Every structure is written in structure tokens, then in C-alpha cells.
Amino acid sequence: MxxxxxxFTYTFREHVRHKVxxxxxxxxxxxxxxxxxxxxxxxxxxxxxxxxxxLAANETIALISIVFLTVHLILQEIETRAVFLILTHPxxxxxxxxxxFLGTLAAxxxxxxxxxxxxxxxxxxxxxxxEGSYLVAWLCSFGKVAxxxxxxxxxxxxxxxxxxxxxxxxxxxxxxxxTGEIRFVAEKSGSPLMRSVLLAFLNIAPDFAHFxxxxxxxxxxxxxxxxxxxxxxxxxxxxxxxxxxxxVFEQKEF
Amino acid sequence: xxxxxLRFRNVGKIYRRSHLGRLTETVGLTGLDLDVEQxxxxxxxxxxxSGKTTAIKLLMGLHLPTxxxxxxxxxxxxxxxxxxxxxxxxEAAYLNRSLTGREHLRLFAALSRVxxxxxxxxxSGMMAQVGxxxxxxxxxxxxxxxxxxxxxxxxxLIHDPELVVLDEPVTGLDPLAIKEVRTLxxxxxxxxxxxxxxxxxxxxxxxxxxxxxxxxxxxxxxxxTQSQWRQKPDTxxxxxxxxVKRTDGVGEIRLD
Numbered sequence: 095m096x097x098x099x100x101x102f103t104y105t106f107r108e109h110v111r112h113k114v115x116x117x118x119x120x121x122x123x124x125x126x127x128x129x130x131x132x133x134x135x136x137x138x139x140x141x142x143x144x145x146x147x148x149l150a151a152n153e154t155i156a157l158i159s160i161v162f163l164t165v166h167l168i169l170q171e172i173e174t175r176a177v178f179l180i181l182t183h184p185x186x187x188x189x190x191x192x193x194x195f196l197g198t199l200a201a202x203x204x205x206x207x208x209x210x211x212x213x214x215x216x217x218x219x220x221x222x223x224x225e226g227s228y229l230v231a232w233l234c235s236f237g238k239v240a241x242x243x244x245x246x247x248x249x250x251x252x253x254x255x256x257x258x259x260x261x262x263x264x265x266x267x268x269x270x271x272x273t274g275e276i277r278f279v280a281e282k283s284g285s286p287l288m289r290s291v292l293l294a295f296l297n298i299a300p301d302f303a304h305f306x307x308x309x310x311x312x313x314x315x316x317x318x319x320x321x322x323x324x325x326x327x328x329x330x331x332x333x334x335x336x337x338x339x340x341x342v343f344e345q346k347e348f
Numbered sequence: 349x350x351x352x353x354l355r356f357r358n359v360g361k362i363y364r365r366s367h368l369g370r371l372t373e374t375v376g377l378t379g380l381d382l383d384v385e386q387x388x389x390x391x392x393x394x395x396x397x398s399g400k401t402t403a404i405k406l407l408m409g410l411h412l413p414t415x416x417x418x419x420x421x422x423x424x425x426x427x428x429x430x431x432x433x434x435x436x437x438x439e440a441a442y443l444n445r446s447l448t449g450r451e452h453l454r455l456f457a458a459l460s461r462v463x464x465x466x467x468x469x470x471x472s473g474m475m476a477q478v479g480x481x482x483x484x485x486x487x488x489x490x491x492x493x494x495x496x497x498x499x500x501x502x503x504x505l506i507h508d509p510e511l512v513v514l515d516e517p518v519t520g521l522d523p524l525a526i527k528e529v530r531t532l533x534x535x536x537x538x539x540x541x542x543x544x545x546x547x548x549x550x551x552x553x554x555x556x557x558x559x560x561x562x563x564x565x566x567x568x569x570x571x572x573t574q575s576q577w578r579q580k581p582d583t584x585x586x587x588x589x590x591x592v593k594r595t596d597g598v599g600e601i602r603l604d
Contacts, residue, residue, distance in 0.1 A: 096458055096461070096464075097458070097459060099458075100455055100458035100459055101459075103455075104444065104447060104451065104455050107446070107447065107451065108444065108446045108447070111446045112446065171444075174442060174444075175438070175440075175442035176442050176443065176444050178410060178438055178442050179436075179438065179442050179443065179456070179500075179503065180459065181409070181410060182408045182409070182410065182431060182434070182436040183431055183432075183456060183459040183460050184428050184429060184431040184432040184459065184460065184461060185428070185431075185459055186428055347405075347410065347411045347412065348405070348410045348411075
């Protein structure tokens with residue numbers, strides 16, 4: 095536990111010093127600029143458009159941040175050989191990996207929270223009153239960030255190339271938003287080969303449909319089964335990616 | 349009779365690399381048999397590519413041996429717990445430059461299982477001991493090369509290890525810093541620590557080692573005790589030159 099905490103602390107501090115918080119400033123800028131344009135184009139729908147625009151921007155920036163940071167997380171320490179020194183101390187490798195991952199997740203979550211507060215404040219100033227709904231949307235974004243972070247970590251360790259890991263992470267990220275459509279195409283496909291390929295991708299790619307908060311918003315209440323299923327999915331997917339990452343990392347020689 | 353601090357038994361390491369389906373093998377170390385006794389200062393001498401760093405990485409658990417066994421302080425490695433009793437400083441200071449001197453040492457103290465109570469005092473004390481008390485709260489990115497080397501030494505010694513492993517500790521240092529490293533090694537010996545270090549620098553090895561081992565082409569070609577090289581000047585240098593052979597693919601400089 096002490097090792098995980100020590101690695102978590104230095105990872106979090108490292109990200110803060112590398113100015114991860116700049117993403118929040120960027121988000122604020124996007125939101126203000128977007129809000130100004132939108133208010134000029136659609137004065138009556140300003141609140142709703144600002145809500146959608148803000149949530150989408152919030153999530154996109156957080157996802158870009160987590161993929162970028164996680165892909166570099168271990169590979170950069172291998173390149174600078176800082177990992178040499180860490181692993182020549184009594185450190186179990188999975189403790190190191192978990193500390194690094196959680197430290198990064200925490201840094202991105204702080205950015206996500208900061209962006210959420212800016213956004214919520216702006217919406218509140220415009221008279222929007224759906225505080226509880228906003229929290230649900232925020233938690234869904236966090237779930238996606240955790241899943242993508244774990245996947246990017248696995249890809250970076252398995253592929254050992256930052257460019258390749260970044261490309262594959264982006265590919266799976268996009269794929270994860272279209273699982274319903276891919277399933278439909280796979281079912282309708284006449285070619286067994288195509289069906290197999292699509293189903294294989296479906297089983298590997300994250301399914302972001304689990305984090306679709308629009309239904310909950312539409313109904314007006316949170317279905318506890320949906321919330322539980324989304325949480326279980328995030329934990330299971332991120333956990334599976336992390337276990338595989340540990341398996342790959344255990345085999346590495348430095 | 350106490351068990352040796354360090355024991356290599358028939359240790360071999362072959363690096364295998366695969367590129368486009370073609371497998372290449374490089375021999376890092378072959379059949380290494382070596383004991384380093386407790387309280388001894390042992391120097392590993394050899395040219396580039398002779399296997400010095402490979403031997404050190406194997407004992408630190410960064411590499412796994414292809415053949416043979418390694419025992420450190422009575423435990424077979426790789427063993428995470430035994431690492432708490434070893435201090436290791438690599439040839440270059442591979443430190444996270446975004447941290448301050450204090451944060452860096454606090455991290456390694458925590459990783460080396462230094463108890464939380466009294467850790468802060470130990471961190472400040474160790475930084476003062478390596479002459480960096482004035483730079484405690486400076487970021488490592490602002491440190492000079494010499495300061496980084498000292499910060500690296502500090503992390504190796506913060507947990508008061510029984511065995512200290514120094515990989516090329518004097519490479520690239522100025523004469524004053526070299527003298528300080530020499531003094532440090534002798535101070536560690538005085539405290540009863542076992543010191544293993546690798547070097548190209550024969551004159552340094554002569555001054556501090558009780559015993560040396562000459563590695564050549566991944567093999568332990570010769571071991572000598574201090575009494576054997578102290579009898580005549582230049583003995584160690586002559587033995588070294590006669591023992592090693594170049595494996596880095598370059599020829600001799602011709603003077604004709």
C-alpha cells in the first residue's frame with residue numbers, strides 16, 4: 095500500500111507540474127467562444143446547446159488527455175530509464191503500474207472536475223436547474239476516461255510504440271461509440287468472415303453505450319440497475335486491461 | 349564462516365531480439381561464477397560490452413538469467429524483499445526531473461521501506477550528507493550533472509543498505525568528485541558494508557578494492573586480490589591489458 099501511495103503521489107505531482115490543468119483553461123476558452131457563437135445563432139436554445147456542447151467538449155478533452163498521458167506514462171519512464179531506479183527498490187511491479195495509473199486517472203479527473211465546475215457555473219448562470227443530471231453525465235464521462243486509460247496503458251505496453259498505441263487507442267475510442275451500429279452490420283452481414291471480424295472487434299473494443307446518460311435524463315430518474323451495470327462494466331473492463339498490462343509488464347527486462 | 353554477500357553460479361545471459369521474423373542472439377554473460385564476501389569492496393573491470401552492466405542488472409532483478417542462479421544476501425534473486433537491503437546507483441542519474449531534491453528522496457525512502465516516522469529527518473540528513481542541503485527544494489531539472497550524481501547516490505544510501513552496487517560511479521566526474529566517491533566507498537567499507545562497483549578506471553579500482561574481477565567477452569577472465577597488484581606499480585594495468593580482448597568491433601590505433 096505504501097508503494098502504491100508513493101508512486102501515486104509522484105505521478106500526480108508530475109502531471110500537475112506538466113500543466114495538465116491547462117486542459118481546463120483550454121476547455122473554458124472553447125466554452126466561452128462556443129457560447130458566444132451559439133448565443134448569436136440560437137438565442138432561444140442557448141442553454142440546451144451550451145449544455146450539449148460543454149459536455150461533449152469536457153469529455154473529449156478528458157479522453158484526449160487520458161490517452162495521451164497514459165500512452166507516455168510507462169514508455170517515457172523506460173526511455174528516460176527512470177523505471178530502472180524504481181524497480182531496483184523493493185517495488186512489486188503491479189504496485190508500480192497501479193500507482194502510475196491511478197495517479198494519472200486522478201490528475202485527469204481533477205481536470206474533468208474543474209471543467210465540470212466551469213461548465214456547470216455557466217449553465218447555472220443561464221438558469222439551468224438540472225444539478226443531479228449533470229453529476230450523472232460527469233460520472234459517465236469519468237467511467238469512459240477510466241476505461242480508455244486502462245486500454246491505452248495496455249496498448250502502450252503491448253505495442254511499445256507511442257505512435258502505434260495512440261493510433262490504436264483512438265481507433266478503439268471511436269469504435270466504442272458505434273458498437274450498436276457495428277453489431278447491426280455484423281448481424282446483417284452475409285459474409286461469415288466479415289461477421290467474425292466485426293464480432294471480434296466488438297468483443298475487444300469498449301462499449302460506451304453503457305455510459306449513455308441520455309436515457310436517464312429522458313426518464314428523469316436514475317435506474318439503479320443501469321447505474322450498477324455501468325459501474326460494473328467500467329470496473330471489469332478497466333480491471334481486465336490492467337491485469338493484462340501487468341502480465342506484459344512482468345515479462346519486460348530493462 | 350558467513351555466507352557470501354553475493355554469489356553467481358554458472359550465470360549466463362543471452363539477449364534475443366527478433367526483427368521481421370529474424371532472430372539474433374547476443375551473449376551478454378557466460379558461465380559466471382563469482383562470490384563477493386561480506387564487507388568486501390569488489391571491483392568489476394572490463395571494456396565496453398564485457399558484461400559488467402549485465403551482471404549488475406541481473407543481480408538487481410532488471411534482467412532474468414538465461415542460465416544459472418544468483419544469490420544476494422542469502423536469497424535467490426529476483427526477490428523483491430532483498431532489494432530493501434541493496435542500494436544501487438546506476439551509471440547515469442536516471443531521475444524524474446520534475447521532482448525537487450526533497451521529493452525525489454522522499455519517494456525513494458518510501459519505496460525502500462524507510463519507516464514514515466523519522467523519514468523526513470532522514471531525507472534532510474542524507475541530502476546534507478551528499479552536499480545538497482542547499483538544493484533540497486530545487487527541481488532536479490535545475491541540478492548540474494554532479495548534483496544529479498549526488499542525488500542518485502543519496503537514493504542508494506537512504507535506507508542504510510547492507511550491499512551497495514555502483515555502476516561506473518566515477519565515469520564523467522571531475523577529479524574532485526572522483527576523490528569524493530573514493531572516500532565514500534572507503535567510508536562504506538569502514539561501516540562494514542559490501543560494495544560492488546564496475547569501472548573502466550583501473551587507477552580508481554586499484555585504490556579502493558580488496559579484490560577485482562576482469563570481465564572479457566561476457567566471461568570472468570581473472571580475479572585478483574589487492575596483495576597481488578600492490579607489489580609492483582602498473583601490475584593491474586598490465587594484467588588487464590593482457591587479459592581483455594576487444595569485442596566492440598574496433599581495431600587498435602596504429603602509430604605507423
